[in-house]
Amino acid sequence: MSQQGYVATPPYSQSQPGIGLSPPHYGHYGDPSHASSPQGMMKPAGPLGTAAPGMLLPPGPSPSVPHQFGQNGAHASGHPPQRFPGPPPVNNVASSYAPYQPSTQSSYPSPVSTSSVTQLGSQLSAMQINSYGSGMAPPNQGPPPRPPQPSILQPGSQVLPPPPTTLNGPGASSLLPPPTYRLDGHPGPAHPNAQYQPPPLPGQTLGTGYPPQQAASSGPQMAGAQLSYPGGFPGGPAQMAGPPPPQKKLDPDSIPSPIQVIENDRATRGGQVYATNIRGQIPPLVTTDYVIQDQGNASPRYIRCTTYCFPCTSDMAKQAQIPLAAVIKPFATIPSNETPLYLVNHGENGPVRCNRCKAYMCPFMQFIEGGRRYQCGFCSCVNDVPPFYFQHLDHIGRRLDHYEKPELSLGSYEYVATLDYCRNNKPPNPPAFIFMIDVSYSNIKNGLVKLICEELKTILEKLPKEEQEEMSAIRVGFITYNKVLHFFNVKSNLAQPQMMVVTDVGEVFVPLLDGFLVNYQESQSVIHNLLDQIPEMFADSNENETVFAPVIQAGMEALKAADCPGKLFIFHSSLPTAEAPGKLRNRDDKKLVNTDKEKILFQPQTNVYDSLAKDCVAHGCSVTLFLFPSQYVDMASLGLVPQLTGGTLYKYNNFQMHLDSQQFLNDLRNDIEKKIGFDAIMRVRTSTGFRATDFFGGILMNNTTDIEMAAIDCDKAVTVEFKHDDKLSEDTGALIQCAVLYTTISGQRRLRIHNLGLNCSSQLADLYKSCETDALINFFAKSAFKAVLHQPLKVIREILVNQTAHMLACYRKNCASPSAASQLILPDSMKVLPVYMNCLLKNCVLLSRPEISTDERAFQRQLVMSMGVADSQLFFYPQLLPIHTLDVKSTMLPAAVRCSESRLSEDGIFLLANGLNMFLWLGVSSPPELIQGIFNVPSFAHINTDMTLLPEVGSPHSQQLRMIMGIIQQKRPYSMKLTIVKQREQPEMVFRQFLVEDKGLYGGSSYVDFLCCVHKEICQLLN
């Protein structure tokens, strides 16, 4: 079955075992000067192994740091269990504080039981799903029952021996209550014809898609679609969470619904406290709201995995082809009801690290010999405890200060870094922000320059600062440009700002140092003066041509000269055609679409931007780009530096002041205030037996292990793929430590550590039970979008389909109960994998269609590369909310409906959001009172669709709808532009592209068709 071998790093990836890093198209960034500069994290031997003689006490907390671990040292003895102020205690306090004890923690059954499987009859007309409820145990109530493994009936030659029953580790059986339900339901007798032969339905031709689905409420009854499974369910209703659904005919409701999965998870896990004390625990879905309490593993806000149980051997991994990956968002925003990260300060001793593998002190280190030594959980090396760090052990071998030290008891925390971790062993300077405004003719004419300058006056008041500080330490500078660059001296003692023009864009130099980067508060009047003058200064300019690479170069050189990291905010509009490095021509060629050369459209046009990105990362210069294109601007080239420097790309097509300024200003405000770390280097360490081999995100790598980022903000995620290099043990599990060395907004060098323990199993069923589809899709999207640079899209699409089928076929063959070959069986954890995978395949990046703008495809590709799991989930499967059923008294969001035209109704109003766009769709028969309430006009016909903000009508409907839109917008990195869409009017075409369960406007299968296609593949694999 797995003759192709393991392709979880799909064949399109250039990853080489043993080499690890796949060389990106953009070449190899071997810069020896930089590779050696940020020290510490990759130093062969740390300076921290021994402490100065006599230094036996931990250094006192530094008064200047926030979130100082206040209780440190406050209690010498008598340790109350709860030392960290945190969210409300969980139900089971005793167990929730159970320490990490590698040798005694025998079993880590997942709290999310994947009790049900979804089964689909291959006969389309009889498509039926047996969804047996989740059977999920609430978190923190001990291990849930383990369902028995389904046995295998498939008599194929490659069938594995039936897996033994369900044990995950030695001694686990005694801890597990007897199963109370079956893992999967059994279909009735096999359909006589095991081949995939969907009979055509009335009014449709086989294989060409399906007629529009009927309204959900109508319950379509199709002739000739009688169900052919008279056998019922051997599992029996008594063993299931609920009675089997009544047999239905081809009903869209009977194929697995993402909405149902989301709602089920919300119902069972929403609003609860999720304590991270159990290794391998599967967190609630990203779409569920809950409170996280760190008790030894990193919060899922920081790390989510494709599976929380790794297969013990690489053979198993190859067999299942499930990618083993973690999506890491090291600076994720933590809600106010969760505890922010503690800061550990060991003074000049610095962090305690394993001598061999350099892992940082964490809950996975086990203290021995009365506390004098500790064994590293990652490499098993036994290390001496530095004298300053010594502490006695209690009767269970735990340090007496276990709960006083975040690094001993928490999954995530920060260290103050010593000078060894700084460039040139010098403390860094605080970062700077440089604002760089394209003042070419069109930007002046459409008022954009004036808008930006006006906004900067207020926005600069909100520069990020440390909580305890009066004012922001971030310095600011200003540059304007068209085909030349204008630097401004805004030194506080000047009466007027001074402008210096650099015309030599071939080799940009910084004409001034003193007065360019200034403290905003000190230079406020000069800066305001400048911002008032800029729009007038260039009011008469007819200059249409712009440069781009020299702009980035100038900003980077200015930061370099000031010896500080920083961020460039570039406001740009056009293809840079002026004679200069990085000059671009219009090379948009739709004839390349759907050919082997299509990848060229996603590659930068010149290698200038590659080397610029490399220089920027080497100097801690992050680039955020606000683009206002009115035609092709070569996004693939312009977006490269922002993408690789951890910056953000914003794009406003055909910017119109009255329609788009709000979206742009929201983005700008949000971006400036983002939590961000600069000049970062990240390292992912693993316990023995596996390692990180491939990396995706806004990152650069000069070697196979160090992930370099000019900056990383709260919305950026790095996806890391793991491979086996040995056997993993069920006892010790698979441990991951992610360490990010970075510079704070006030110029402090810190280490942020996230630790996560996963389970390991020699049972494939455990692997499948512990999967998370949202993270899988994040991984697949990034690996496919990376591959787009090198491979024909057709190949990538095929690989995605094949791998989907392969994962499901392996489950079917090895884990599922016996059933007819004609049945499609999906593991519960992957119930919605096909629909999400189809959404990925239909995304404009992978869909080779000339109708879609090349820039838009390149833009979306770059965005997805650094998305976290929650953002990619919404991006690929938009949220569609019925607005006409709103209960105006409720503050709850209405339950979403599936993204299909069949869910819309003529008398309804629906809101759709995907993280970039928002649509309000109005049915032709929308209730007039609702229209009056929302738009303050008497009828559908009176609605003016030329608006991007809803009027503030003051009616309950208006207030509630705008509140809902605010909630949807809240946690999203991009401000979503609202489009009003009337049913049966032209703009509806755009809206329909987001109804992702339907057949795509420009191709792309419907969900039902795709499911059939996957099933066919599975049947072939099983035969």
Ligand SMILES: [Zn+2]
């Ligand atoms: Zn080690």
